[in-house]
Each structure stands twice: as C-alpha cells, then as structure tokens.
Amino acid sequence: MGKMKKNKISYLLLDYGLLLALLLIIVVVSFISENFFSTNNMLNILRQVSVTGVMALGVSIVIIAGHMDLSIGSILSLSGVVVMTMVNDYSMDGVGVLMALGAGAAVGLINGVIIAAITGKKARTGESFIITYGMQTAIAAFTLLVTNGVYINGKGGGFHSQIGKGMWPIIIFVGMAIVFYLLMNKTPFGRTIYFIGNNEPAARMSGVNVKFYTVAIFVIAGFCAGLAGVILSSRVNAASSTAGNGMELDAIAAVVVGGTALTGGKGGIGRTVLGVVVLGVLQNALHILNVTTYPQMIIRGSIIVLAVLFDVLAGKIKEKGGKV
Amino acid sequence: MCEFALEMLGITKEFPGVKALNNVTLRVKKGTIHAIVGENGAGKSTLMKVLNGVYQAESGEILIAGKKVSITDINKAQNLGISLIFQETNMIPQLSVTENFFLGHVKCKKGGVVDWQGMQEAVKKVFDELGYTINPRCLVSEISAAEKQMVEIARAISKNADIIVMDEPTSSLTSDETERLLDIVRKLKTQGKTIIYISHKLEEIFAISDMISVQRDGEIIDTKPASEMTTEEVIEKMVGRSVQTEYPVRNTTPGEVILKVESVSRKKLVQDVSLELHKGEVLGLAGLVGAGRTEFAETIFGAAKMTEGTILIHGKAVKIRNTKAATRASIGMLTEDRKETGLALKASIKHNIVISNLKGICSAGFWTNSKKENDAAKKYIGQLKIQTPSVNQTAVNLSGGNQQKVIIAKWLFSDVDILIMDEPTRGIDVGAKYEIYCLINELVAQGKSIILISSELPELIGMSDRVIIMHEGRQKGELSKAEMTPEAIMRLAVS
Numbered sequence: 001m002g003k004m005k006k007n008k009i010s011y012l013l014l015d016y017g018l019l020l021a022l023l024l025i026i027v028v029v030s031f032i033s034e035n036f037f038s039t040n041n042m043l044n045i046l047r048q049v050s051v052t053g054v055m056a057l058g059v060s061i062v063i064i065a066g067h068m069d070l071s072i073g074s075i076l077s078l079s080g081v082v083v084m085t086m087v088n089d090y091s092m093d094g095v096g097v098l099m100a101l102g103a104g105a106a107v108g109l110i111n112g113v114i115i116a117a118i119t120g121k122k123a124r125t126g127e128s129f130i131i132t133y134g135m136q137t138a139i140a141a142f143t144l145l146v147t148n149g150v151y152i153n154g155k156g157g158g159f160h161s162q163i164g165k166g167m168w169p170i171i172i173f174v175g176m177a178i179v180f181y182l183l184m185n186k187t188p189f190g191r192t193i194y195f196i197g198n199n200e201p202a203a204r205m206s207g208v209n210v211k212f213y214t215v216a217i218f219v220i221a222g223f224c225a226g227l228a229g230v231i232l233s234s235r236v237n238a239a240s241s242t243a244g245n246g247m248e249l250d251a252i253a254a255v256v257v258g259g260t261a262l263t264g265g266k267g268g269i270g271r272t273v274l275g276v277v278v279l280g281v282l283q284n285a286l287h288i289l290n291v292t293t294y295p296q297m298i299i300r301g302s303i304i305v306l307a308v309l310f311d312v313l314a315g316k317i318k319e320k321g322g323k324v
Numbered sequence: 325m326c327e328f329a330l331e332m333l334g335i336t337k338e339f340p341g342v343k344a345l346n347n348v349t350l351r352v353k354k355g356t357i358h359a360i361v362g363e364n365g366a367g368k369s370t371l372m373k374v375l376n377g378v379y380q381a382e383s384g385e386i387l388i389a390g391k392k393v394s395i396t397d398i399n400k401a402q403n404l405g406i407s408l409i410f411q412e413t414n415m416i417p418q419l420s421v422t423e424n425f426f427l428g429h430v431k432c433k434k435g436g437v438v439d440w441q442g443m444q445e446a447v448k449k450v451f452d453e454l455g456y457t458i459n460p461r462c463l464v465s466e467i468s469a470a471e472k473q474m475v476e477i478a479r480a481i482s483k484n485a486d487i488i489v490m491d492e493p494t495s496s497l498t499s500d501e502t503e504r505l506l507d508i509v510r511k512l513k514t515q516g517k518t519i520i521y522i523s524h525k526l527e528e529i530f531a532i533s534d535m536i537s538v539q540r541d542g543e544i545i546d547t548k549p550a551s552e553m554t555t556e557e558v559i560e561k562m563v564g565r566s567v568q569t570e571y572p573v574r575n576t577t578p579g580e581v582i583l584k585v586e587s588v589s590r591k592k593l594v595q596d597v598s599l600e601l602h603k604g605e606v607l608g609l610a611g612l613v614g615a616g617r618t619e620f621a622e623t624i625f626g627a628a629k630m631t632e633g634t635i636l637i638h639g640k641a642v643k644i645r646n647t648k649a650a651t652r653a654s655i656g657m658l659t660e661d662r663k664e665t666g667l668a669l670k671a672s673i674k675h676n677i678v679i680s681n682l683k684g685i686c687s688a689g690f691w692t693n694s695k696k697e698n699d700a701a702k703k704y705i706g707q708l709k710i711q712t713p714s715v716n717q718t719a720v721n722l723s724g725g726n727q728q729k730v731i732i733a734k735w736l737f738s739d740v741d742i743l744i745m746d747e748p749t750r751g752i753d754v755g756a757k758y759e760i761y762c763l764i765n766e767l768v769a770q771g772k773s774i775i776l777i778s779s780e781l782p783e784l785i786g787m788s789d790r791v792i793i794m795h796e797g798r799q800k801g802e803l804s805k806a807e808m809t810p811e812a813i814m815r816l817a818v819s
Contacts, residue, residue, distance in 0.1 A: 186691050188682030195679050198668030205627060205665045206680045206734060207651030265670060 014314035018259060018307065022278045029285040036288050043170065049280035050169035051076075051232045053273070055251035057173075057180045058224025060272040062217045063255055064184070066197040066264025067128040069218060071111060071135040072225035072251060075104045076244030078143045079229025083160060084152045084239035093159035097230050104226020105219050111135055112218030116211040119200070132218075136248070143241040154237040164235025172231060176224070181269040193217065197264030254279050257307040261315075279303070326390030329354040329518040330406075330487055335374055335384035344370040345381070346542040352487070352535075354389075357509060357519045359529045359550070362539035363562055363723075363753035368522050371539070372489050376408045377401045388487075407485030409476045409493060417465035422447050424464050425479050450478045454508060468613070470501030474508060481512070488512065489520040492751060494528060498613045498779050506532050524753050526555050538562055559754055571786030572758070574765045578605035578789055581639075582773050583655075583742050585624065588633030593619040595797045597633075601742065601773050606764060608788030609777045610813045616797035617777045618660055621744045624775075625657040626650035637742075651680055656735035658728070660746040660777070666731045669720040673712055674701035676719050676730050681738040704733035708763060725756025732763060743767065744775045749783060761787060781810045793817050 030037040055072050062069045079100040086096025115128045154161060162168060184190035196203045196213055204210045225244075233239040258275025260267020282303060286296045330352040337345040344367050352358045362368050373379045375386065377395040386393055388404050395401050401408075415424045422440075423430075425447050433439045447460040456478065458471050467475070473493050480488050490509070494502045502525075509519055509532055523529055529536060530550055537547040538561040545561045583601040588594060594616045601607050609617045622628040624635065626644040634641050635653075642653045650657075659665040667676050678685050678697055685700060687693040701715040708729040712722060719727060728748060735743050745764070749757045764774060764787060778784045784791055785808045793800045793816040800816040 188686060188690065188692060191675065191682055191692060192679070195668050195671060195675065198671045199664075201665045202668050203679070204647055205625075205657060205659050207647045207656070207738070208679065209646055209648040211646070265668065 014317060017310060017314070018257070018274055018278060022274070022281060025278075025281055025285055029288065033288045036285065041284065041288075043167075045277070045280045045284045046170045046173065047235075048284070049276050050173035051228045051235070052247060052250045052254060052280075053173045053276040054176055054224050054228040054231065055247065056254040056272050056276050057176050057269065058221035059248070059251050060255050060258075060260060060267065060269060061180070061184065061193060062128075062221045063252070063260055063262060064197045064264060064267055065193045065213065065217050066200060067115065067214070067217065068126070068252075068262070069108075069111065069132045069221045070129065070248050071107060071132040071139060072221055072228075073244040073246060073248035074136045074140040074143065075107050075222055075225035076229040076232065076247055077239075077241050078107070078139055079104050079226040080233035080239035080243050081143050081147055081152065081241060083230050084154060084233050087158060087160045088152065088155060091158070097160060097163070100230050101223055101226040104229065105223040107135065107139060108219040108222020108225075109215065111222065112215035115218065116214040119210060119214055140241065140245075147241045149241055152239045154233070154239075156237060160230070160234055161237060162234070164231050164233070164237075169231050169235065172227070176227075177269060177273050184269050189213075189216075194265055197266070199265075250279075253304050256311075257304055259307075259311050261311070275307075326387075327353060328387070329389060330375075330520075331387040331390075332371070332375065333385050333387065335371065335381045335386075337370055337374055337379055337381045344542050345374065348384070348539075348542070348544050350537060350544060350547070352518055352520060354518055355513060355516050356534040357513055357521055357532050358535045358537065359521045359523065359533035360537045360539055361523065361526070361529055361558060361562055363755055366539045366562070367542040368539055369491060370542075372408060372491060372520070372522070375401065375406060375489065402483060402485075405484060405486035406489070407480035407483060407487070408489045408491065409473065409480060410491050415464045415472055415475065417463065419464060420460065421458060421462050421464060421467065421475055422460040425460070425475065425482070446482070447478075450482050454478055454481070454511065468501065470497045470505055473497070473505055477508060477512070481517070485517070487518045487520065489522070491522045492524065493521075494523065494525060499781070500612070502528065524751070526558060526754075529558075530555065562754060570758070570782070572762050572765055574606075574768060576604050576765075576769050578602035578773075579771070582637065584636040584639070586634040586636070588620070588623060588635070589631050590619055590623045590628055591631055593797050594623055597794070597797075597799050599792055599799070601775060602789075603741075603773055604768050604771050605789045606768060606774045606776050606787055608784040608791035609775060609794060610781070610784055610791050611794035611817050613779065614796075615794040615817065617794050618746055619797070620794070621657060621746055621775065621777060624650070625655055625744060627657070651738060651740065654739075654741040655744065656680070656738060656740035656742070657744040658731050658735065658746060658748055660750065662724075662727050662731060667719045667727055670718055672716045672718055673705070673710070673722070673730055674698060674715040677701050677704055677733045677737055680734050684737060700737055701733075704736060707736075708733055709759065723752075723756070725752040725759065728752060728756070728760060729763070732760075736767075740772070742773050742775070744777070746777045747779065748776070749778070749780070781813060784808075784813070785810065 082103050083096040083100035086092050254275040255272050258271035328351050332350045335348045360368050374381045377397045422443050431439045431443050444460050533550045536550050538545045581600045582603045585599050587596045611617050623630045626647045644650050685697040710726050710729045791803045
C-alpha cells in the first residue's frame with residue numbers, strides 16, 4: 001500500500017512538474033521583486049502572452065493530431081497587413097477583422113487540402129512539416145510583395161484599435177482557451193483528433209473521415225494565427241510583413257513545453273495554456289530581474305530543451321513502472 | 325561437454341502487481357528444437373526477454389553450455405550466441421536485404437567506402453548454405469513475410485548464434501510459407517543449432533519439435549518429449565481446463581440477402597468480384613496471401629477506391645466513397661493488423677470502443693458524456709469478457725485476444741449489420757480463439773452478417789456457411805458447407 005501511494009505521488013510530480021516549476025518561479029521572484037506578484041504585472045503577462053497564446057491554441061490541435069503547422073507565423077503577418085490596410089485605406093474595421101480572420105482560415109484551408117490529399121494508408125512521415133514550411137515561405141514573400149516591406153502604421157481610433165488594448169487580449173485568449181478546451185475534451189471532434197494523432201490508419205479503418213479532420217485542423221490553426229495577427233496589429237497599432245517571423249516556433253515551443261508530444265495523440269489545451277504562461281512568466285521574471293536579452297534567450301532556450309527532456313524521461317519512467 | 329545448451333534455473337521476474345515469471349526452470353538440450361507453448365500472457369515472451377537481456381530477473385540463474393552467465397543486455401546475449409527472432413521483424417522496408425543484413429555493422433573497404441560487393445557476396449553465401457533463393461538486392465518491402473523471417477534467421481546465423489529463439493515466426497505466414505520455414509528450422513537443427521520455438525499453432529509444434537514445454541500463468545507446467553504428448557493434452561495444460569470442440573456449433577440459418585456486390589474491381593488488385601451476403605450468414609473468403617481478399621474487403625469498406633462495380637445494401641445501391649460512408653451503410657471491418665490499423669494502442673480501451681460511434685456517447689446533441697462512455701465500455705467489457713482492470717487501461721497492455729475483442733466491441737457499439745473480419749484470430753491463443761468463434765456465432769444469432777477472411781483453412785471450414793475462393797484478384801468459385809474440404813478449397817485457390 002505504501003509503495004502504491006509513493007508511486008502515485010511521483011506520478012503526480014511527473015505529470016505536473018511544470019506547474020510546480022511555475023509556482024517556484026513565482027515564489028522566488030516574488031521575494032526578490034515586490035512588483036512581480038502584483039495584479040498589474042500578472043495582467044501584463046497575460047496580455048503579453050495572448051498573441052502567442054492564441055496561436056499556440058490553434059497549433060496544439062494540429063500537433064495533437066500528429067501534424068505540424070509552420071505557416072502560422074507568416075499567416076500572422078498577413079492577417080495584420082490585411083486588417084491594417086482595410087482600416088487605414090477603407091476605414092472598414094469590422095470587415096477588415098473578418099477578412100484577416102478569413103485570410104488566415106483560407107491559408108489553413110489550402111494547407112489542409114494539400115496535406116489531406118497526400119494522407120494515405122501509411123503512417124505519416126512529416127509531410128505537413130515541409131508543406132507548411134513551403135506555405136510559410138510563400139505567404140511571407142506574398143506579404144512582402146504586397147507591402148513592399150514597409151511598416152503600416154495605424155491611425156488609431158475605431159473598433160480594431162481596441163482589440164489589443166486593456167482586458168480584450170486576455171478575454172480573447174482565455175475565451176478561446178475555454179472554447180478549445182471544451183472542443184478537445186467534450187466533443188466527438190476532439191475525441192477524433194486524439195484518435196487520429198494516436199493512430200491515423202486505425203482512425204480511418206474505424207470509419208473516421210480523416211481527410212475532413214485534416215482540413216479542419218489546419219483551418220482552425222490558420223484562423224487562430226489570423227486572430228493573433230489582429231490582436232498584435234491592434235496592440236502595437238502597426239502591421240508589417242515580418243511581424244510574425246519566428247512566432248510559429250514560439251507557439252510550438254509553448255505547446256511542447258506544456259507537455260504535448262510532437263508525435264501526436266498526447267497532450268491537451270490545458271497543457272498548452274500552462275506552457276504559454278510558464279514561458280511568459282519566465283520572460284517577465286527575467287525582465288524584472290534585469291537580465292539582458294541574450295542571456296534571457298539562452299535561459300529560454302535551455303528551459304525548452306529541459307522541458308522536452310523531462311517529458312520524455314517522465315514518459316519512460318511511467319512506462320517502466322506501469323507496464324505489466 | 326554439457327548436455328544442455330541452455331539452462332534457465334528458478335527464474336523469477338516481477339512487474340508491479342504481477343508475477344510474470346514464477347520460479348521458472350527451463351532446460352534445453354543441445355541440437356534440439358524445443359517448443360514453448362502457452363496462452364498470451366503466460367510469460368513466454370517475458371522469459372525470452374530475460375534470456376535476451378531486455379529484462380533482468382529478480383532471482384534465478386542462466387547457464388549456457390553448463391557455464392553460468394550474466395546477461396545484462398542484448399549485445400551480451402548476442403556474444404553468448406543467443407539470437408532472438410521476433411514475431412514482428414525489425415527490418416527496415418525501404419532498405420535492401422543486404423543493407424538490413426548488415427544493419428549496424430556495415431562492411432567497409434579501406435578508406436571508409438562501403439563494400440557493397442563484399443556484403444552481397446557474404447549474404448549470398450549464407451543464403452546458399454540455407455538454400456534460399458532470395459535476391460540480396462531486393463528491397464525488404466518487396467519480399468514476403470516468410471522471406472523476412474528467413475532473412476532474420478540467416479542474420480542470426482551469420483552472427484554465430486548457437487541458440488536461436490523464434491517467437492511466433494509463422495503468425496503471418498500462409499501454409500506454404502510456413503512449410504518452407506519449418507524446413508529451414510529443421511535444417512538448422514541438422515547443423516547443430518539449438519532452437520527455442522514459440523508458437524500458438526500446435527500442428528506446427530508437433531510437426532517440428534523434439535521437446536515441448538507448456539507455460540501457464542508464469543510457470544512451466546510441464547516439459548515432455550513431443551512424441552509423448554497429444555494435442556488435447558497440450559491444450560488442456562495451456563488453458564488449465566479441458567477444451568471441447570474446436571469450433572462451436574451454430575444453429576441458425578441465413579435469411580434474406582443483405583449485401584449484394586456486383587462485379588467490383590479495384591484496378592488490377594480486385595477484378596470483377598460478385599457476391600451475395602445473407603442476413604445471419606458467415607461467408608468465408610479463402611485464398612492464398614495476395615489473392616486479393618483483403619484488397620476486396622477494403623474496397624467494400626471504402627478504404628480503397630472501387631474502379632468498377634456496384635454495391636447494394638438491402639437491395640438499394642449505395643455509394644461508398646470512404647470508410648465513414650461504409651459505417652453509415654452499416655458495414656464495419658476488423659483489419660488483419662490490429663496493431664497498425666485496428667487500435668490506437670496508446671489510447672484507452674474505452675476510447676477505442678467508442679471511436680466509431682461517438683454520437684452514441686453524446687448527450688444534448690454534441691457534448692460527449694463520460695458516464696455514457698464508461699457505461700458503453702463496461703457493457704462490452706462484460707459482454708465480450710474482455711480481461712482488463714478498468715475501462716481506462718491502455719490498449720497496448722492487453723493480450724492479443726482481448727485487443728481483438730475491443731475491436732469487435734467497437735463495431736458492436738456502432739451496431740453495424742455487416743462485419744468484415746480479416747484474420748480475426750491471427751496471433752491469438754487457443755482459448756481466446758474459441759471465444760472469438762463463439763462471439764461470431766452470437767453476432768450471427770443477433771442477425772448480423774459476417775464476411776470472414778482467414779488463412780487457416782480449418783477455421784474457414786469450421787465457421788463459414790459458404791466459402792468463396794479467390795485467386796489473383798478474381799473469384800474462382802464458391803463452395804457450400806457440404807462441399808467444403810481443405811482439398812477442394814486449395815484446388816481452387818492455387819489454380
């Protein structure tokens with residue numbers, strides 16, 4: 001009995017190690033700096049992570065299904081440029097936002113249709129990785145062409161300029177997180193996504209329309225990246241063709257740090273939110289502790305590597321202990 | 325010189341909650357074929373993994389040719405001349421036979437250039453000695469399952485293995501291929517190799533082995549010369565109870581036509597196949613591997629594109645564009661490879677059971693209801709006697725027979741009328757096989773119709789109401805229950 005209990009505790013540790021790490025960071029930094037654990041700063045952190053967070057939510061679903069989407073960074077840039085152009089040149093905020101979201105979803109649709117078409121009987125070999133990389137390159141270049149690489153500064157005012165301000169980014173991020181959590185945990189859709197991530201051929205042979213789901217997840221990821229682009233362009237009141245450069249990896253890193261496996265079928269929305277928040281809190285803490293940019297990046301990078309190592313090791317330990 | 329090539333004395337291995345091996349003692353004489361039989365979960369594989377250094381036993385010792393050894397990892401085992409050939413071969417399909425043969429220790433000429441010619445000649449030499457006709461340049465994906473096993477054997481021999489362990493080597497082979505493989509095993513024996521042969525197929529065991537050890541619940545129940553044992557005796561010892569007839573009797577008569585397939589073709593793989601399936605009927609599909617049976621089934625199930633033909637269900641033509649459409653038309657399929665295409669192994673039993681009918685666990689339209697899900701899973705676990713501690717157990721931890729039952733549960737929960745079963749008893753033990761047969765009969769009694777694909781002729785004959793025989797994608801004939809004999813089926817299957 002005692003042994004069982006000990007096992008349970010260590011499993012909890014393995015499962016929620018990241019949460020503990022988060023609490024540890026908060027407690028330690030709170031002692032060092034009194035500004036850190038204030039409502040203001042916490043809201044600030046949430047505001048900062050909302051853009052990557054929304055992207056990460058979308059790409060989580062793609063990753064859980066066993067795919068990858070590298071195009072979300074350039075979708076973010078595209079979306080910002082679309083909405084900013086509409087707002088500036090035509091004064092159409094609402095339509096602009098819808099068009100930006102639509103552009104994101106449309107790019108996702110193209111991704112999805114191509115990847116679904118080559119999704120066959122055999123297990124995947126990472127086509128989505130390289131196809132969305134191609135898409136990323138193409139979309140980034142397209143956005144550069146359209147804007148000539150010039151920053152588009154917003155004029156301010158209007159509906160669009162409010163989306164990135166005050167509580168709105170937080171409301172959107174948290175709202176999306178709740179919706180996605182329900183979608184993935186409480187609906188047949190989510191159930192099917194997990195199953196596909198676990199074993200796509202088996203899903204197909206169980207009567208699942210795998211092609212439909214493949215298209216759907218990329219549309220969702222594209223939509224989320226579009227939404228992130230709208231939030232970011234509103235927050236900084238500007239858009240540029242390079243705004244999203246590298247952000248896809250920030251989002252993916254947050255998903256992985258949260259403990260969602262790149263092999264698919266394992267992980268969840270809650271984990272992604274945790275990953276996003278941990279990386280956000282860490283960055284903020286380092287900032288408050290006056291750590292300069294380069295050491296910050298080294299620490300961030302190391303944390304990402306450690307988190308993955310931890311997950312893999314935890315999985316191994318559980319497998320060894322649990323298997324009969 | 326010691327009489328025994330291998331002695332495993334008092335081996336005990338525990339996993340959390342389970343004593344997988346309990347004081348097992350196994351003595352294998354040099355130059356003999358020693359069979360180990362037992363139901364899945366009896367601990368055969370665990371015992372072999374201890375021998376191979378994958379697991380460390382808590383107690384007991386291992387002697388090779390009378391000398392005590394400690395086997396801490398696979399390399400150590402290999403150096404001691406022990407080689408394991410697993411059920412699923414570990415070869416890389418995209419590489420050639422030669423490359424796979426030398427995987428991990430490629431031969432190089434001076435200067436680090438790969439010595440292709442040298443390697444090919446070396447492989448050829450080993451193959452010639454064993455009488456193989458496999459071309460070493462072939463890609464592994466192009467050779468048959470039997471040939472893969474044969475390559476594995478040759479590889480083991482080239483590493484100077486004296487003790488060769490074969491774990492279910494014939495589970496995916498046809499009877500012809502099995503014969504060939506058995507011949508090679510006999511040949512190895514004449515060359516003085518010691519073979520430990522693990523299999524469910526008792527005919528095979530009796531055909532080749534000198535000694536038989538029966539393992540059950542982590543213990544060796546009995547070890548005797550094969551000549552002193554009978555099939556019934558072995559089965560009884562395996563399951564710990566006496567087993568009655570091999571195939572349960574069915575007292576139902578098929579009803580009206582439920583599925584009608586008219587001249588269905590799928591490129592060159594399936595050509596012009598027509599058949600009728602009646603309500604409450606088991607229709608057998610016989611043929612050699614590659615006859616197009618699985619390909620035909622996949623076409624009906626919407627997993628592959630039908631190039632020509634019509635499918636009628638209850639007299640109405642249906643268009644089956646994908647597997648989703650097939651399940652909507654009330655067709656389910658149990659695939660031949662449950663690990664690759666049947667189950668999400670890392671997912672729980674309940675998730676595997678409900679995946680084809682997620683609507684069935686929803687309440688208020690589209691929210692999944694975990695109570696409904698658990699109830700459904702529990703219902704089928706009870707009904708099909710799936711042995712598991714809970715509905716949340718991951719599928720990978722179940723034995724083959726129980727995994728197969730989970731897949732059957734999946735289609736029961738979807739309430740399909742037509743179930744295609746492709747090799748439903750492959751790689752599962754005698755007791756579980758019998759249970760699957762009983763299940764088939766229960767399904768039929770409930771008015772479901774079954775298309776049964778099997779490479780085991782006795783099974784086809786024992787279970788089917790009618791048999792259709794296929795050869796190279798075409799149907800070669802049909803036999804009624806009265807006409808079914810192994811000879812009659814084989815005559816049509818090979819023509």
